[in-house]
Amino acid sequence: EGQLVESGGGLVQPGGSLRLSCAASGFKLTDFWMYWVRQAPGKGLEWVARLEGVGSTIGYADSVRGRFTISRDNARNTLYLQMSSLRVDDTAVYYCARDFRYLGLDPWGQGTVVTVSS
């Protein structure tokens, strides 16, 4: 079925950087589109970035374009989100998720908390 486990969250000052990891098991990342989705405290879901499985097509939400980079290590079967120039409004729980079928995202990781604060 597949499982995703995120790590790398933490407290960072505004302007700082952080790299999130999402380790996949039970399936190959290269077989699926993969997504990062975040949820600010008390708010709804917001798409952040996506990476095509077979090819290398990448997409970013306007709110993070130019600051965040999504990538993948095929050997480690791990998805990454490199975040730089972090802002207070980037504070959220960050989830990675697999595109099961036509943007039906499943499974999701457990989430990793990113707090941007001075």
Add this chain to the structure above:
Amino acid sequence: QSVLTQPPSVSAAPGQKVTISCSGSDSNIGIDYVSWYQQFPGTAPKLLIYENNRRPSGIADRFSASKSGTSATLVITGLQTGDEADYYCGTWDRSLNDVVFGGGTKLTVL
């Protein structure tokens, strides 16, 4: 302001039926598949419905969904207290070239 519009909250009694609407436009729901997610506090979202009306294995048939034009609807029958959660719709918007979600609906089972 979410691209997809959901009611902030709905409520119904145990055993009853509830519907949650998701309103979009010609550039998203009107031309693409809709998914629905269930999220309990402090946990990750869970896929309930994909491709407008299909349930992943393990999802109870009390959960169903449909799409008509630029709107989609999630229906939950035989409500249980354990269904109390936030529900989100999602799809692709071809004008924005973005994944879009509704703002979420909090279900209360009275």
